[in-house]
Amino acid sequence: MTFIAKPKIHRGAVRNELGLTRRDYEGGMSTLCAGCGHDSVTAAIVQACFELALPPHTVAKLSGIGCSSKTTAYFVSGAHGFNSVHGRMPAIAAGAIAANRRLRYIGVSGDGDSLSIGLGQLGHAVRRNIDMLYMLENNGVYGLTKGQFSASADVGSKSKKGERNDHEPIDPVLLALSLGATFVARSFSGDKEQLVPLIKAGLSHRGFALIDVLSPCVTFNDHEGSTKSYAYVREHLQIPVAADYVESRREITVDYGEGDSVSVEMHDGAHIVLRKIDKSYEPTNRARALAYVQEHAQRNEYVTGLIYVGTYRRDFHERHNTPEEPLNSVPYGKLCPGSGGLSEVLARYR
Amino acid sequence: MPDPERAQARVNDFTVKFANVNGTGSASANALIMKSIFRMGVPVVGKNFFPSNIQGLPTWYEIRVTAEGWRARSGRVDIMVAMNPETYARDLRDLAPGGWLVYDSTWPRPALLSRPDITLIGVPLAQLCQEHFEGARARILMKNIMYAGVLAALLDLDLEVMRGLVAESYAKKPALVEANMKAITLGYDYARANFACPLPAHVERLDCTRGHVMIEGNTAAALGCVFAGATVGAWYPITPSTSLMDAFKAFCTRYRVDPETGRNNYLIVQAEDELAAIGAVIGASWNGARAFTPTSGPGISLMNEFIGLAYYAEIPAVLFDVQRVGPSTGMPTRTQQCDLMACAYASHGDTRHVLLFPADPEECFHFAVEAFDLAERLQTPVFVLLDLDIGMNDWMIPDLQWDDAYQPDRGKVLTAEQLEGMEKFHRYLDPDGDGIPWRTLPGVGSKGAYFTRGSGHNKLGSYTEDSAEYQEVMERLVAKFRTAAAMVPAAVSDGTGKAKLGIVSIGSCDGAVREALDALRRGGVAIDYLRVRGFPFGAEVEAFLAAHETVFVVEQNRDAQLKSLLVLETPVEKRKLHSILHYSGLPLTAQYVVDGVTAAISRGQAA
Ligand SMILES: Cc1ncc(C[n+]2csc(CCOP(=O)(O)OP(=O)(O)O)c2C)c(N)n1
Numbered sequence: 001m002t003f004i005a006k007p008k009i010h011r012g013a014v015r016n017e018l019g020l021t022r023r024d025y026e027g028g029m030s031t032l033c034a035g036c037g038h039d040s041v042t043a044a045i046v047q048a049c050f051e052l053a054l055p056p057h058t059v060a061k062l063s064g065i066g067c068s069s070k071t072t073a074y075f076v077s078g079a080h081g082f083n084s085v086h087g088r089m090p091a092i093a094a095g096a097i098a099a100n101r102r103l104r105y106i107g108v109s110g111d112g113d114s115l116s117i118g119l120g121q122l123g124h125a126v127r128r129n130i131d132m133l134y135m136l137e138n139n140g141v142y143g144l145t146k147g148q149f150s151a152s153a154d155v156g157s158k159s160k161k162g163e164r165n166d167h168e169p170i171d172p173v174l175l176a177l178s179l180g181a182t183f184v185a186r187s188f189s190g191d192k193e194q195l196v197p198l199i200k201a202g203l204s205h206r207g208f209a210l211i212d213v214l215s216p217c218v219t220f221n222d223h224e225g226s227t228k229s230y231a232y233v234r235e236h237l238q239i240p241v242a243a244d245y246v247e248s249r250r251e252i253t254v255d256y257g258e259g260d261s262v263s264v265e266m267h268d269g270a271h272i273v274l275r276k277i278d279k280s281y282e283p284t285n286r287a288r289a290l291a292y293v294q295e296h297a298q299r300n301e302y303v304t305g306l307i308y309v310g311t312y313r314r315d316f317h318e319r320h321n322t323p324e325e326p327l328n329s330v331p332y333g334k335l336c337p338g339s340g341g342l343s344e345v346l347a348r349y350r
Numbered sequence: 351m352p353d354p355e356r357a358q359a360r361v362n363d364f365t366v367k368f369a370n371v372n373g374t375g376s377a378s379a380n381a382l383i384m385k386s387i388f389r390m391g392v393p394v395v396g397k398n399f400f401p402s403n404i405q406g407l408p409t410w411y412e413i414r415v416t417a418e419g420w421r422a423r424s425g426r427v428d429i430m431v432a433m434n435p436e437t438y439a440r441d442l443r444d445l446a447p448g449g450w451l452v453y454d455s456t457w458p459r460p461a462l463l464s465r466p467d468i469t470l471i472g473v474p475l476a477q478l479c480q481e482h483f484e485g486a487r488a489r490i491l492m493k494n495i496m497y498a499g500v501l502a503a504l505l506d507l508d509l510e511v512m513r514g515l516v517a518e519s520y521a522k523k524p525a526l527v528e529a530n531m532k533a534i535t536l537g538y539d540y541a542r543a544n545f546a547c548p549l550p551a552h553v554e555r556l557d558c559t560r561g562h563v564m565i566e567g568n569t570a571a572a573l574g575c576v577f578a579g580a581t582v583g584a585w586y587p588i589t590p591s592t593s594l595m596d597a598f599k600a601f602c603t604r605y606r607v608d609p610e611t612g613r614n615n616y617l618i619v620q621a622e623d624e625l626a627a628i629g630a631v632i633g634a635s636w637n638g639a640r641a642f643t644p645t646s647g648p649g650i651s652l653m654n655e656f657i658g659l660a661y662y663a664e665i666p667a668v669l670f671d672v673q674r675v676g677p678s679t680g681m682p683t684r685t686q687q688c689d690l691m692a693c694a695y696a697s698h699g700d701t702r703h704v705l706l707f708p709a710d711p712e713e714c715f716h717f718a719v720e721a722f723d724l725a726e727r728l729q730t731p732v733f734v735l736l737d738l739d740i741g742m743n744d745w746m747i748p749d750l751q752w753d754d755a756y757q758p759d760r761g762k763v764l765t766a767e768q769l770e771g772m773e774k775f776h777r778y779l780d781p782d783g784d785g786i787p788w789r790t791l792p793g794v795g796s797k798g799a800y801f802t803r804g805s806g807h808n809k810l811g812s813y814t815e816d817s818a819e820y821q822e823v824m825e826r827l828v829a830k831f832r833t834a835a836a837m838v839p840a841a842v843s844d845g846t847g848k849a850k851l852g853i854v855s856i857g858s859c860d861g862a863v864r865e866a867l868d869a870l871r872r873g874g875v876a877i878d879y880l881r882v883r884g885f886p887f888g889a890e891v892e893a894f895l896a897a898h899e900t901v902f903v904v905e906q907n908r909d910a911q912l913k914s915l916l917v918l919e920t921p922v923e924k925r926k927l928h929s930i931l932h933y934s935g936l937p938l939t940a941q942y943v944v945d946g947v948t949a950a951i952s953r954g955q956a957a
């Protein structure tokens with residue numbers, strides 16, 4: 001069973017709870033290469049936001065620089081977007097989230113943006129547990145600068161020019177797991193069935209949610225010898241847990257066999273149902289998740305699906321003990337100690 | 351100006367310098383002495399010269415007692431309290447002829463290390479501590495406090511005032527009050543018994559400090575951030591800006607915790623580096639919070655790429671650059687005004703930024719508030735350029751004033767209602783002709799949604815690679831910069847305005863320049879003064895430059911950065927401008943300015 005019912009009718013006719021159509025969640029026309037994996041990810045984000053019936057203006061879209069980072073302009077045009085500088089979207093996100101905790105933040109980045117120039121910022125975003133969905137569109141190359149290896153390129157992977165990568169790859173999933181992220185998933189841009197529920201789950205998660213999406217670059221990384229090509233990725237997929245996202249507002253019945261499924265409550269009250277393919281896999285055990293990903297990596301297999309969803313950790317705002325109302329709208333009267341406060345302060349400097 | 355030759359009967363007009371080893375607690379003894387003089391109604395200037403190190407290196411503290419209320423270093427030392435054997439020779443050398451040298455006479459001092467033209471005052475501090483206090487730590491700390499007692503006798507400080515200060519410091523530990531007072535009294539009595547007290551250079555009560563406080567610029571700037579309603583601060587620790595965020599946090603703990611909910615109406619991000627710090631400021635400002643980052647030169651260097659983004663995408667941001675000696679790591683605990691150019695044109699491409707130049711903690715407070723208003727009105731980064739001298743030294747300033755009618759000026763932000771009434775919203779139009787577009791905040795509604803980008807965009811906010819569209823936006827940014835010139839704090843002037851000679855200066859040079867003006871004028875030199883307080887320069891700056899035949903530009907850097915800005919950004923003829931540059935890392939003195947001006951006059955460079 002999959003949660004996304006493929007509409008048979010014309011898509012414009014389908015409306016979500018807000019009465020909006022899928023079109024209302026689209027953005028500007030993509031300028032990426034035809035067939036670029038990133039466009040599929042964009043489509044999945046559109047679908048997820050539509051299904052979640054998010055009011056478009058309550059979303060904020062943030063990105064760095066790269067082909068992947070351009071895509072924030074291609075979905076939810078009714079949301080504010082911010083295409084910042086290369087590798088620094090997490091800092092923008094931290095500040096934006098500090099100012100207004102009410103919006104839903106979707107960050108889109110690339111493997112160069114997140115694992116080369118922005119590795120430090122990604123790490124600290126995880127560590128701070130800022131409340132956002134972080135989509136890492138991973139193609140093993142710098143698409144926008146025409147095909148150099150990125151830090152996620154596998155050893156032995158060949159570039160379009162025939163060069164071989166000899167450096168160890170950085171796996172964002174292992175990185176996020178080891179830094180304490182409470183939601184870590186991996187998927188494939190061509191697997192919308194898996195991707196859409198993961199995005200919905202990630203959007204509902206409180207705290208930092210990372211989805212590493214293998215997203216082939218058809219122009220620079222879809223040839224023989226590339227380990228992030230469509231053909232290669234399809235062959236080496238390993239799906240431990242399929243996530244079906246179900247909103248708590250709707251009643252659902254799941255007809256999975258006992259022991260095959262585990263239900264995890266999301267922070268907004270919704271549930272995600274995890275279907276275990278590998279019976280021994282425990283998506284709520286961080287150490288096991290790390291080992292599982294590593295074991296499969298040794299066999300050149302990408303584990304996809306919801307790899308880890310953890311016990312709740314206090315997010316950025318809770319750690320800072322900020323009010324429920326966004327800081328950007330605390331009335332000025334509450335912020336300024338006034339002339340009375342000033343005299344009190346000055347008395348200490350006499 | 352004091353007589354530069356001999357230390358004589360200088361009542362309320364002398365400088366005491368303390369030579370210590372850092373990490374030994376000398377700071378509290380020095381502060382105690384300075385505060386005592388201040389509370390006796392006599393104006394003081396305190397300057398700390400400390401090493402970039404935590405413990406064990408030489409550190410100096412200078413207290414200038416100045417009945418006339420001058421605000422700069424005097425550049426001379428009348429009384430040296432030489433507590434650091436390692437720097438003894440140098441400290442001895444620094445003492446003015448006729449001065450007094452106070453030292454610990456517990457151990458014999460090499461006979462050679464003296465001078466015939468000074469008076470030695472030996473007090474067996476260590477021995478007295480040994481006899482009267484238990485424990486190594488207490489003995490070290492009490493030794494410092496004890497010299498405060500010695501100084502009290504020599505300078506005729508009021509012991510009751512001292513007791514009051516000690517009692518305030520240790521309000522929660524009465525036992526320490528007694529221990530400290532015991533040390534002070536021991537030093538005091540010893541000095542009275544063995545030397546002619548007070549010295550000819552001493553303190554006499556005045557009433558010139560009422561209505562004043564002694565405060566650091568960083569503290570005052572932090573207070574300004576609180577009063578301006580800043581809610582997000584992001585930073586990465588760096589001397590000499592760290593105490594700004596420390597103070598902000600302390601004030602927020604006191605004034606920003608909601609009494610009902612216990613929640614914090616502020617959020618401080620200790621970022622992983624300065625790139626992240628400015629990124630968080632930009633993210634928060636984009637989202638409608640007032641946000642700031644305190645930093646110093648190295649941080650500004652790192653922030654450059656983001657600063658250009660904020661400039662081009664037109665996002666408010668407030669940066670405090672507490673300047674220290676560069677280039678590179680430079681001398682982190684010494685002062686300079688060396689980031690003017692780096693801030694004015696920070697980032698690649700054509701960028702120009704709004705800068706504010708406070709001269710003292712009072713202006714730090716007001717300019718901090720102003721910086722937030724300007725950043726939001728102009729939708730651009732605004733830099734407040736302090737320096738280590740202003741930021742980390744205690745300055746005597748008149749009580750800060752606050753107008754309770756103040757409301758933050760959030761600039762041109764469209765509300766949901768305003769948007770409803772509009773046909774369509776476009777981010778970068780200039781409907782008011784002042785170069786400032788209207789913006790919207792995320793969450794306001796889909797009608798206000800737009801895409802913020804640092805890549806080429808047209809006036810509608812859309813991506814563009816079209817030359818004309820690109821240039822149109824770049825030109826509007828020039829118009830906006832012109833608007834800014836009338837908004838930044840105007841330069842302040844002094845003098846008749848009719849002299850042929852003028853001085854233009856900036857920031858913490860002010861105290862030394864004013865004192866120098868007084869000396870020069872008393873010496874018959876007619877000279878006017880203009881202190882710039884903002885960039886872009888206003889019309890008054892151009893007028894001053896035009897009205898004077900020769901203009902001395904006094905600043906604290908090697909490369910004449912203020913002069914460069916004047917040449918680049920005003921029509922002034924370059925040959926009119928003569929630099930007086932001071933970049934030793936120590937604060938400027940009046941004498942240095944006087945010497946610079948008189949030398950130029952005698953060289954015939956100035957009439
Ligand atoms: C400071 C800086 N350095 C270099 C660049 C050039 N640059 C633009 S995108 C990019 C790499 C993008 O790679 P990735 O994040 O993987 O995105 P992709 O295009 O592959 O989706 C680089 C190096 C830049 N924009 N900024």
Ligand code: SF4
Nearest residue numbers: 033036067143217218
């Ligand atoms: S270069 Fe690669 S990553 Fe960039 S748009 Fe084309 S296919 Fe996508």
Ligand SMILES: [Mg+2]
Nearest residue numbers: 110111139141
């Ligand atoms: Mg890439």
